[in-house]
Amino acid sequence: MIGGISFFPIILIALCISISLPYLLQIDELRSTVEPAAMRIMQIVVGCMILFITGLKDDLNGTSGFVKMGALLIASVMFPATGLWIDNLHGLFGIENLSPYIGIPLTVILVCYITEAFSLLDGIDGLSSGVGAIIIFTFLLFSIWFDSTLISFVAAATLGVAIPLCFRSLLSSKWGNTLMGNSGAYVLGYIVSYLSIGLSHSERMPEGMLMICLGALFVPMLDVLRVVNSRVRDNRTIDRPDRNQFNHKLLRTGIPRRMIPVTIAGLMGIFVIMNTSGVICHWNPTIMVLLDIVLWITIHLTLNYFIHEHQRKGFYREWEKAYGEDSWYANIPHETLKRKAQTYGNMHLDQDKVVEDVAFISDGMNGLERQIKRAVDLILSLICLIIFSPLMLLSYILIKIDDGGPAIYKQERVGRYGHPFYIYKFRSMRLDAEKSGPSLSHANGNNDPRLTKVGSFLRAHHLDELPQLWNVFVGDIAFVGYRPERKFYIDQIMKEDPRYAFLYQIRPGVTSYATLYNGYTDTMEKMLRRLELDLYYLKHRSLWFDVKILGLTFLSIISGKKF
Numbered sequence: 001m002i003g004g005i006s007f008f009p010i011i012l013i014a015l016c017i018s019i020s021l022p023y024l025l026q027i028d029e030l031r032s033t034v035e036p037a038a039m040r041i042m043q044i045v046v047g048c049m050i051l052f053i054t055g056l057k058d059d060l061n062g063t064s065g066f067v068k069m070g071a072l073l074i075a076s077v078m079f080p081a082t083g084l085w086i087d088n089l090h091g092l093f094g095i096e097n098l099s100p101y102i103g104i105p106l107t108v109i110l111v112c113y114i115t116e117a118f119s120l121l122d123g124i125d126g127l128s129s130g131v132g133a134i135i136i137f138t139f140l141l142f143s144i145w146f147d148s149t150l151i152s153f154v155a156a157a158t159l160g161v162a163i164p165l166c167f168r169s170l171l172s173s174k175w176g177n178t179l180m181g182n183s184g185a186y187v188l189g190y191i192v193s194y195l196s197i198g199l200s201h202s203e204r205m206p207e208g209m210l211m212i213c214l215g216a217l218f219v220p221m222l223d224v225l226r227v228v229n230s231r232v233r234d235n236r237t238i239d240r241p242d243r244n245q246f247n248h249k250l251l252r253t254g255i256p257r258r259m260i261p262v263t264i265a266g267l268m269g270i271f272v273i274m275n276t277s278g279v280i281c282h283w284n285p286t287i288m289v290l291l292d293i294v295l296w297i298t299i300h301l302t303l304n305y306f307i308h309e310h311q312r313k314g315f316y317r318e319w320e321k322a323y324g325e326d327s328w329y330a331n332i333p334h335e336t337l338k339r340k341a342q343t344y345g346n347m348h349l350d351q352d353k354v355v356e357d358v359a360f361i362s363d364g365m366n367g368l369e370r371q372i373k374r375a376v377d378l379i380l381s382l383i384c385l386i387i388f389s390p391l392m393l394l395s396y397i398l399i400k401i402d403d404g405g406p407a408i409y410k411q412e413r414v415g416r417y418g419h420p421f422y423i424y425k426f427r428s429m430r431l432d433a434e435k436s437g438p439s440l441s442h443a444n445g446n447n448d449p450r451l452t453k454v455g456s457f458l459r460a461h462h463l464d465e466l467p468q469l470w471n472v473f474v475g476d477i478a479f480v481g482y483r484p485e486r487k488f489y490i491d492q493i494m495k496e497d498p499r500y501a502f503l504y505q506i507r508p509g510v511t512s513y514a515t516l517y518n519g520y521t522d523t524m525e526k527m528l529r530r531l532e533l534d535l536y537y538l539k540h541r542s543l544w545f546d547v548k549i550l551g552l553t554f555l556s557i558i559s560g561k562k563f
Contacts, residue, residue, distance in 0.1 A: 011048070011161050011187070040150060043082040044194055047075040048187045051115070055182030068182075069112075075190060076111035080104040084197060090207050092285040111193040114217065117224040118189030119182050121245070129165040130261045131220050132188045134268055136162060138216045139195040146204045151195060158191050166261070192217075208279030211288050215275030218292050219246065219268045226300075253306040267299060308475070315417035323501040325360040361502045364541045372543060377479055381472035392466050395426050395458060402454040403430070408467060413484035416507045421476040423484060424467035428455025462557055468510050480546040481509025482534040493527050503534055506541075511553040513537040513545075 054071035057063050079085055080100075085107040089095040098106070121128040140155035142148075165184075196217060200210035223246045230244050231237065247260050255263060271292060278288040321327060365373065399407040409427035412420050429450045451459060458464040471477045477484060482503050485493070493500050514533035521527045537545070 011157055011191070040082065040084070040198075043078050043084075044154065044191070047078045047190055050075045051186035051190055052183055055119075055184070055186040059181040059183050072112045072115055072186075073108065076108040076115070076193075079107050079111055079194075079197065084194075084201060086110070086197060086200070086210075088210075090210055090285060092210070092289065094286065107197065110197070111190070114193045114196070114221070115186055115189035117221055118192065119185045120224050120227065121185070121220055128185045128188055129162050131264065131268075132192060133159060133162040133166045134261075134265045135192055135216045135220075136195065138268075138272055139192075139199060139213070142199060142205070142209070142212065143195075146202070146206070148199065148202050148204050151198050151202070154191060155195055158188070162188065206279060208275075208282075208285065211275045211279055211285050212272065214289070215271040215292065216268060218271045218296065219264065222296055249300075249303055249307070252310065253303055254310040271295065312417060312419050315419040319417040319501070319504050323504065325362065361499065361535055361539050363505045364539050365506075365543075369543055373478065373546065374475070377472050378475075380479065381469045385469050385473065388466055388469070391463070392426075395454075395463055395466065398454045399427060399452075399458075402452050412486065413508070414487050414490055414504075415476055415484055417504050418501075420487070421471070421484075423471055423476070426455075426458055426464040426467060428452065428459045428464045465510060472510065475507070478507040478509045480511060480513075480541075480549045481507050482512050482537065483515060483530075484508035489527065492524065493531060496524070497528055497531055499535060500531055503531075503538060506538060511549060513549055516549065516552055516556065 050071050054063065054068055058068060080103075085100070085103050087098050087100075087103045089098060118128045118132060121131055136155050136159045140152060140159060143151040143155055196213040199205055200213050202209070227244050246264065250260050250263055251257065274291065274295070275288055278285075278291075363370075396407040399405075405427065407427060409425050409429075410422040411425075413423045415421050430452060455464065468477065472479060490500060512534065513536065514530040518526060518530045518533055521530050537549075
């Protein structure tokens, strides 16, 4: 059901009733306020009608982007045509009064952006009705507070229609059962544009009302930029719905679905409260915008952290189910264990004894030690990122000068609980290094012909590993662990020795016990030997063991040892 089809007609009826009430009830004070607003009412009605017809045509059988943009421009131009345009930024970016040559185009662009933003927000989940209801409720409170009658009428009429649609979508078993469609989302966005510009333009409002309006719109407007950027980056159609919007990001943190609107309302409320406080305290508007951006970035970094943790827990449950101590023998084919026994048999060991010894290996660290280890990794990686930032910048520039290609190389590895992540390094090889498929980094020895001139130097002095400090900082890896490998090679290792899955209990590391005594691997035999050393580390690891490994690694690097 496309709820937007009925959206504009009901708003129009509600508006007509609201405007006619002062006459029906003979309220002279309101009549004097309503009469001068006739032109504004006509502008809203005509603009909404243009967008409603265009959106309805698009909802029924589609229409071209050119037609939709033309309708948006015509409706947006009606704002300055009836005398409503942004003529003052009140000190934002040091700008006060605006000439019509700047203010009118800015108004048209802003109205087009907000209106199109609500179309994108609607997506496949009908999110625009909920976000619109929150914004309009905020505007309604301020319009009542500062006695702006017409804006109060428009806000109240729109809110009365948006709330039922929001609850209908919220209470349904699936998002999107009641879509606004472009016929409703365009109208809603257009009305929100009027309310925000009208409030900031009204003489009844305080001087900083523009910043309060921006605070209410900050979350949806910046989220649209983020979503559009991701679609452009991934070569996807800009207006095609996906699952990268803010509500989906909140879902990936594990927040219950019915709490998503409450969470969004709370976050939007934080921006409104912060900007309102700034206006009351007479903060510089530019400072407020910068604080809004910092808060927005902080929110997304926090969400990214909780998404990562939620995904990690999911991978842990899968790992525990397949490779936990209770499930080890039940999930590993006996033939695999026998093949491992035969391998040890070739080393003149009792095969039957080997099968008995292939048992679950648990983490040698207790919970407190793991927390201390992670805290030390976090602090130490941050310090190293700061100290080595000049060297990292120099390495970045030299790589760019060398062949002009990307300086940072990322590759998917498998980490804790089998959770894939991207490991970062300075690119030391040519761009076509793996055109024939995956190849081990030292498969061709230290004089690998795939190495670039700068890359050979970086590899020889282990400087190519410096970007992994970021992986340590965000928790993908630790300073000491086992070296993370690609799934391509892990699958081959686990065919020979399924105990590799035990390593998933802990984070991989920048360095490892196996790296010190086995070096980098270029054959399956070395991989299996490295696994034995990694399993020894897993069973016996401790904080003191980690300190010794870090110390030996540092001595090996400054002595020029190749590993």
